[in-house]
Amino acid sequence: MKDVTRESCHRRIARAIERLNADPADPGGGAALAEAAAYSPFHFLRIFRAMVGESPAAVARRLRLERAARALLDPQATVLNVALDAGYESPEAFSRAFRAAYGLAPRDWRGPWPRPAYAPPLPPALRLDPRSLTLALEPLQGGTTMEVRVEPRPAMLLLKRRHIGPYDRISRAFGELGARAGAAGLAPAGPMIGLYHDDPESAPPETLRADACIALAAPPPAVPEGLELERLPAGRWAIHTLHGPYAGIPDAFRRLYGLWLPESGEEPDDRPALEIYLDEPSSTPEAELRTELCLPLRG
Numbered sequence: 001m002k003d004v005t006r007e008s009c010h011r012r013i014a015r016a017i018e019r020l021n022a023d024p025a026d027p028g029g030g031a032a033l034a035e036a037a038a039y040s041p042f043h044f045l046r047i048f049r050a051m052v053g054e055s056p057a058a059v060a061r062r063l064r065l066e067r068a069a070r071a072l073l074d075p076q077a078t079v080l081n082v083a084l085d086a087g088y089e090s091p092e093a094f095s096r097a098f099r100a101a102y103g104l105a106p107r108d109w110r111g112p113w114p115r116p117a118y119a120p121p122l123p124p125a126l127r128l129d130p131r132s133l134t135l136a137l138e139p140l141q142g143g144t145t146m147e148v149r150v151e152p153r154p155a156m157l158l159l160k161r162r163h164i165g166p167y168d169r170i171s172r173a174f175g176e177l178g179a180r181a182g183a184a185g186l187a188p189a190g191p192m193i194g195l196y197h198d199d200p201e202s203a204p205p206e207t208l209r210a211d212a213c214i215a216l217a218a219p220p221p222a223v224p225e226g227l228e229l230e231r232l233p234a235g236r237w238a239i240h241t242l243h244g245p246y247a248g249i250p251d252a253f254r255r256l257y258g259l260w261l262p263e264s265g266e267e268p269d270d271r272p273a274l275e276i277y278l279d280e281p282s283s284t285p286e287a288e289l290r291t292e293l294c295l296p297l298r299g
Contacts, residue, residue, distance in 0.1 A: 005262075005265060006262040006263050009047070009051070009261070009262035010051070010137060010262065012037040012038055012039065013037055013047065013048055013051050013052065013137060014136070014137050015036045015037055016033045016034075016036050016037040016044070016048060016056065017052075017059065017135055017136065017137060018036075019032070019033055019036045020033070020056065020059055020060050020063060020135070021063065021134040021135060024059075024060040024061075024063035024064045024067075024087070025060075025064055025085070025086060025087030026087065030044070030045060030056065030202070033048075033056050039268070040268065040269070040270050042197070042198075042199070042270070042272070043257070043268040043270075045199035045202045046199050046253065046254075046257040046273075047257050047258065047261065047262075047268075049199065049201055049202065049254070049257075049258075050253075050254045050255070050256075050257040050258020050259070051125060051137075051257075051258045051262065052123060052125050052126060052137070053123025053124065053125050053126065054123055055199075055201055055202040056202070057202060059126075059135065061097065061101075062101075062120065062135070063133070063134075063135060064086040064087055065086065065097060065098060065101045065102070065120075066119075066128065066133050067085075067086065067133050068082050068083070068085070068086040068094070068098065068106075069098075069102060069109060069119075070133060071085065071086075072106055072109050072110040073110060075110075079091050079094070079095075079106050079107060082094070082106065083095075083106075091106075094106065101120045102119070102120070124138065125137055125138050126138065146240060146255050146256065146259060146260045147240065147241075148238050148239065148240045148256065148260050148264075149238075149239050150236060150237070150238050150239070150264075150266070150297065151236070151237060151239065152234065152235065152236050152237075153234065153235070153236075153237055154234050155231055155232060155233055155234040156193075156215045156231070156232045157215065157216045157217075157218070157219065157229065157230075157231055157232075158193065158195070158211070158213040158214070158215055158216070158229070158230045158231070158232055159177070159181060159186065159213065159214050159215075159216050159220070159223070159227055159228075159229060160177070160195065160211040160212060160213040160214075160227065160228050160229075160230055161173045161174070161176050161177040161180070161211065161212045161213075161226065161227055161228075162209070162210075162211055162228070163209070163210045163211065163212060164206075164207070164208070164209060165205065165206055165208060166200075166205040166206075166208060167196065167200050167208055167210055170194065170210050170212055173210070173211075173212035174192060174212040176212075176226065177212045177213070177214065177227065178214075180224040180225070180226060180227055181214060181224060181227070183224065184220065184222070184224045186214075186216065186220050186224070188214035188215060188216070189214075189215045189216055189217040190214070190215045190276075191276055191277050191278050191279075192212070192213070192214060192276075192277045193213040193214065193215065193274055193275065193276050193277070194210060194211070194212065194213070194274065194275035194276075194277070195210065195211040195213055195232075195272050195274055196208075196209075196210045196272060196273055196274075196275070197209040197210060197211075197272055198210075200250070201250075211230070213230075216229075232271065233271065235269065235271060235296055235297070236296075236297040236298070236299055237274075237294045237295065237296055237297060238256065238260065238261070238264070238266060238294070238295040238297055239292050239293070239294050239295075240252060240256055240260075240292070240293045241278075241290055241291070241292050241293075242290070242291045242292075242293055243287075243288070243289070243290055244286065244287055244289060245286040245287070245289060246281075246286075246289065246291065249275065249291060249293065252293055253273070253293055256293060256295055257295070261295065266297045266298070266299075267297065267298040267299075268295060268296060268297060268298070269296045269297060269298045270296075271296035272296070273293070273294060273295055273296065274292075274293075274294040274296075275291055275292070275293060275294070276291065276292040276294060277289075277291055278290040278291065278292060
């Protein structure tokens, strides 16, 4: 039996939530939370969001606002002090966040009574202790029947074009990659590959980093301008083949990280996740597209 189980994954994410409970205004950043859960920072964000239902930043914001809502009921507390205690730099920023969560401005929340009772709904995986205003993971539920195969793959030499911005706009980078590689007489040794470095639900869209890639059989005599070479190490991968539109990729990755991985007894390593596009989207109906979603594994 493997050492890593669903229960241990649950405990590790619970440790990150405990750190958020201790100081949601300053939990130490994603790297500190990943360290508390004993995951690499990149994979931690995906595993956390997949298991919890929202990002660590969203959980921290939820805790800060829950505690601020209670603090506002103290007539001696000023909105400014509550905002600062909740980690906001100004009453205006606090008021915008509070209204978005509770549907009322902070001054309206504190009186007069009766007032509309409203609290942001919790993801199913979380429960809130109303006395301590701390969050905890619900007990584990049933597993998944997601079809995943684990297999070793050799190292790949990738020719890539960097993309910065929302992931759904990476098509331009693929077009530039194809044009520049073709002009240099470089033929791909397989299908197009997407290499994604950031969690799209935990980082601002304009900062997301991705690489549009093709694999090469051998190093080229010269690297075309605007492109880069990268050698992706050999290793083991968990691979799920998605059938259908590319719009289904985010949900499939959430299930891969949040359901399959905790059950599998496997551990992710520090290589980035891959998307391998087996079909040409311009000539393949959306319903027939096949995409390999590849999660890197240790060992």
